[in-house]
Amino acid sequence: MEPVDGKGGSGGKPGRRGRPRRAAVKPVEGVNGVKGRADLGGWLWGGADILRGAVRAEDYQDFMLPLLFFKRLSDEYRVTFEAKLAEFGNEEVARDKMFYDHLVPEGCFWEDVWAIGVNVGSKLNDVLEAIARANPEIDRVINRTDFNNPNAIPEERLVRLIEHFSQRNLANGNVSMDMLGDAYEYLLKKFNEEAPKRAGEFYTPREVVRVLVECLKSGEGMEVYDPCCGSGGMLIESYFYLKERGLDASNLFLFGQEINDETWAMAKMNVFLHGMKAWIMQGDTFVNPQFLDGGELRKFDMVIANPMWNQKGFKQYMEDDQYDRFGYGVVNNSSADWGWIQHMLASMNENGRMGIVLDQGALFRNGAEGSVREAVLKDDLVECVVALPEKLFYNTGAPGCLIFLNRNKTEEKRGKVxxxxxxxxxxxxxxxxxxxxxxxxxxxxxxxxxxxxxxxxRVVELDEVEENDWNLSVTRYVDIFDPPEPVDIQQVWNQLRKLENQRLETEEKLAEYLKELGYEQQ
Known part of the structure; x- marks a missing residue:
């Protein structure tokens, strides 16, 4: 039996409930151009217009992203099956799992959900659960949302959202992986604009990510690690850094860990929709780092991250650490910034490099943080500090900074920042x-x-940094002010004498006026 069998309309035939056959899905025009990319992103974002008013803005992504994932997976499976059936003339061979990244069980295609008119949320939940069982690697990813909760999403809006996504065929022949991945990133950006307070949980502005990656320069054969990967943007940018330069991006090995279950699912979908391979694990990096080698932290060539700034309450985790990560010192409970830096340092190999986005307070705070910062600087690990503009990030207006560290500085950079x-x-x-x-x-x-x-x-010797009590505030070292204009002392003196003469003349006239009025100066 074909995976697209017509039960419930999965072959484009009328379903049991009599819904009329829909119009053929249309490919995305201009698939290789900017117009096509903008068109796809705008069309996908039209789903938010359907949800607006009935669904909380911060929940748009919970419904739209799994549906996008499901639609792509279903469309791609169907196209691949039809191609293999034409090639081999045998349904059993055409269904062989060797041809598919993910399997779609019988009765679990997009059209099977589209074809029914009632209890749509329940059917959708069942279908996504079945797909997750067939593909354990996407369990808790594709099936993470309860679509059968009318308080969260009324069925009428869900039906309209499914109808909206049914308009386009999202198989790879119509929408390339790069294009769909870009559209996914566009949706993340739009979600952030709708609900900025939630944005900081998973999204770093892509302009900042690009700076980090293009400074660190991921390369073929490298292993890249993000210990708090959010929606996976830094790993994806590292991949495209190679691809855009004609290098073999498939020979880049990507690793990420994310504490938030929903955000972890977003990262998994992001990687899939970009057509990439990456190891994305879920869990608390401080308490339970997932990437180990013989019980010790795995070492990477490049480590990159934007952890939540000034996280509180991590002192105990550092004191109880079993992975020898915090040898430079335990920071206090008010901020884990230099705890994150130490975890990333401990995850770097002997030639490893890293870049981290932090609040600028990490550059100058004293106490335990200051002691750790001093120790790291004395080991000549800090390579560069960049002060960023304010208001770049969705969940804070505070200015951030980039800190780059290198375990193997070149000769010209040693002893300098x-x-x-x-x-x-x-x-x-x-x-x-x-x-x-x-x-x-x-x-x-x-x-x-x-x-x-x-x-x-400005390039600064470590001796000067020490003279400044190991403070890394950029404006301590880069003079951003215009020099004062030179003062002509003689000109100023002449001006003062002129003003004094004017004052005396004014007093004389005032005395004459008072005398005329009958007032004598005492």
Whole structure:
């Protein structure tokens, strides 16, 4: 029996409930161009318009993303099956799992859900559970949302959302992996704009991610690790850094861990829709790091992250650590920033490099953090510090910074730190700021050139950093102010004498006026 068998309409035939056959799905025009990408992203975002008013904005993603995942998986399976059936002329051979990344059980295709008119949420839940059972690697990913909860999503809106997604065939022949992946990233960005307070849980602005990746430069054969990977954006950018340069991106090995179950599912979907391979694990990196080698932390070539800033309450985890991660010192409970840096350092191999996004307070806070920062600097691990503009991030207006560390600095960089003041290079949006292409390029070029640029960057010897009590605030080292204009003392003195003469003349006239009025000066 074909996987698309007509029961409930899965072959495009009328379903048992008599819903009329729908029009043929249409391919996305301009699939290889900017127009096609914009069209697909805008069309997908039209699903939010269907949900608006009936579903909380922060919940849009919970319903739209699993449906997008399901639609792609179903469409791609059907197209592949039909191609293999034409090639081999045998249904059993055409269904062989060797041809598919994921299996779709009989009766569990998109059209099987589309064809029914009542109890749609219940049917959808059953279908996604069946797909998850057939594909354990996407369990809790495709089936993470309860679609049969009318308080969260009324059935009428769910039906309209399914109808909306049914308009396009999302198989790879119509929508490339790169294009669909871009559309997924576009949806994440739009979700952030709708519900910015939730955005910081999973999304780093792609402009910031691009700076990190293009400074660190992922390469063929490298292993890249993000210990708090959110929706996977940094790993995906590392992959495309190679692909855009004509290198073999399939020879890049990507690893990520994410504590939040929903965000972990988003990362798994993101990787799948981009057509990539990555190991994405769910769990608390501080308490239970997932990537181990013989009971010890696995070592990576490149480590990259944007952890939640100033996380509180991690001191006990560091004191109880079993993986020898916090040898530079245990920080207090008010901020785990330098705890994250130590975890990432411990995850780097002998030639490893890392980049992290943090609040600028990590550059100068004293106490336990200051002691850890001093120890890391004394080991000559800090390579570069970049001060970013304010209002770049969705859940805070505070200015962030980038800190780059390197276990194997080149000779010219040893004993030195590059400070970059990039806080004034941005485009102002309605309620946020955004790095422009020229701002991104300037930061990357400054990092690569490792040189002094007036009012922008400066290479500083560690001795000077020590003189400043190991403070890494960029403006301590980069003079961003215009020099004061030179003062002409003689000119100032002449002006003062002139003003004094004017004052005396004014007093004399005032005395004459008072005398005329009968007032004598005492």
């Amino acid at each position: 590059l400070f970059v003041y990039a806080a004034e290079g941005y485009e102002k949006l309605s309620n946020m700021n955004q790095l422009r292409a020229e701002d991104i390029r300037r930061i990357i070029e400054g990092y690569d050139e490792f040189d002094d640029v007036d009012k922008y960057s």
